[in-house]
Amino acid sequence: MRFNNFLAYSRIICSSGFLNAVRATRRNVLAAERGEAPPHGPYMAELDITYRCNCRCQMCQRWQDPRRGELSLEEYRSLADTLHRMGAHQVSVAGGEPLVRKDAFDIIRAFSNRGMSVNLCTNGLLLDRLHQEVCDSGPTCVTVSLDGATAESHDRIRGREGAFARTERGVMAILRHPRRKRPIIRVRMTVNALNQTEIGAFYRRWKHVADDVLLQPVHDCGDTYYQVSGDTAGRVDPEIITAQTRGTPWSRDAYVGRWVAALRNGEHFPWQTCYAGVMMGRIDPWGNLYPCLEQHVRIGSIRDTPFEKLWRSPVFETERERLATHRTCRCWYNNTGVIGHYGRLLKATGGIGNGRKS
Numbered sequence: 001m002r003f004n005n006f007l008a009y010s011r012i013i014c015s016s017g018f019l020n021a022v023r024a025t026r027r028n029v030l031a032a033e034r035g036e037a038p039p040h041g042p043y044m045a046e047l048d049i050t051y052r053c054n055c056r057c058q059m060c061q062r063w064q065d066p067r068r069g070e071l072s073l074e075e076y077r078s079l080a081d082t083l084h085r086m087g088a089h090q091v092s093v094a095g096g097e098p099l100v101r102k103d104a105f106d107i108i109r110a111f112s113n114r115g116m117s118v119n120l121c122t123n124g125l126l127l128d129r130l131h132q133e134v135c136d137s138g139p140t141c142v143t144v145s146l147d148g149a150t151a152e153s154h155d156r157i158r159g160r161e162g163a164f165a166r167t168e169r170g171v172m173a174i175l176r177h178p179r180r181k182r183p184i185i186r187v188r189m190t191v192n193a194l195n196q197t198e199i200g201a202f203y204r205r206w207k208h209v210a211d212d213v214l215l216q217p218v219h220d221c222g223d224t225y226y227q228v229s230g231d232t233a234g235r236v237d238p239e240i241i242t243a244q245t246r247g248t249p250w251s252r253d254a255y256v257g258r259w260v261a262a263l264r265n266g267e268h269f270p271w272q273t274c275y276a277g278v279m280m281g282r283i284d285p286w287g288n289l290y291p292c293l294e295q296h297v298r299i300g301s302i303r304d305t306p307f308e309k310l311w312r313s314p315v316f317e318t319e320r321e322r323l324a325t326h327r328t329c330r331c332w333y334n335n336t337g338v339i340g341h342y343g344r345l346l347k348a349t350g351g352i353g354n355g356r357k358s
Helices: 006-013 016-033 073-085 104-112 127-137 151-158 163-175 196-206 238-245 254-264 307-311 314-325 334-348
Strands: 044-048 090-094 117-122 141-145 184-191 212-217 280-283 288-290
Touching (some): 006 184, 016 334, 073 307, 104 117, 104 127, 127 141, 151 163, 184 196, 196 212
Parallel strands (some): 044 090, 184 212
């Protein structure tokens, strides 16, 4: 697992908050090996602040969710206090499209003002209009979805005519801000059957423009909000991925390499130890807490029970035990790939060879 642009991430890696979070996370990983509840909060908290969206993506049905009554700004401020006290460091603000919330920037500030590293995940449609507000709210990273090198592919996948051009304008609007006053800008392509032949062109378009360029395979999870349909359905070809990534940093990247190896072995994704509920947790727009991105098992709601109590509850510990010993699911998101890699490194530094095994 590598950073394609280490310098861009140095503001995170060299911060005291990051180093403190690594120490706390190491204690969580070693506690999990012993079969104990984690003594600290998650390194990474994934927060979906709304499922409302201005796209109609083929690989996501969240925009179809009619529910309202999302967590309020004050509830997010309370959560920020709790996560900061528990040693969490990375917060992902996502959706849906998070920027459709009028208080999205206040939510970002609730975490960034406490010294936490915030990654804003966005489809980019509103960045051309809101680029100043994004920079002023203090996120460390902005990850923008651009699903292909052509407008034809991206707009078809995203279900929005003109989305490609508008998203590109938004990315460039952010990049025009002075580097020290803007977040790290990453463009990410969700690879699927429709756009897999555009990986090389996508990299060449952005390699000298954005701070980092990411790939992530599409996920088709029958019991979650990620259910692939339309043109994006179908199997990704490992030989196409290999050919398209040749001559790019991805050809040497363990994340992509392990994914391709799994595809060649007839699997969708590689297997690795799962650190859901140990290094990360996810909270949906209504406060429901899940161990992982795919939201298979609901632990409880932070509206009914404080996050810290849920995090250390017997219900959560039962789910951690299941994930460590009887897990059947696999995923290969950027976040879970990185967390799995560094979880292994942190476990190796502990010198613990006995206890609960995954």
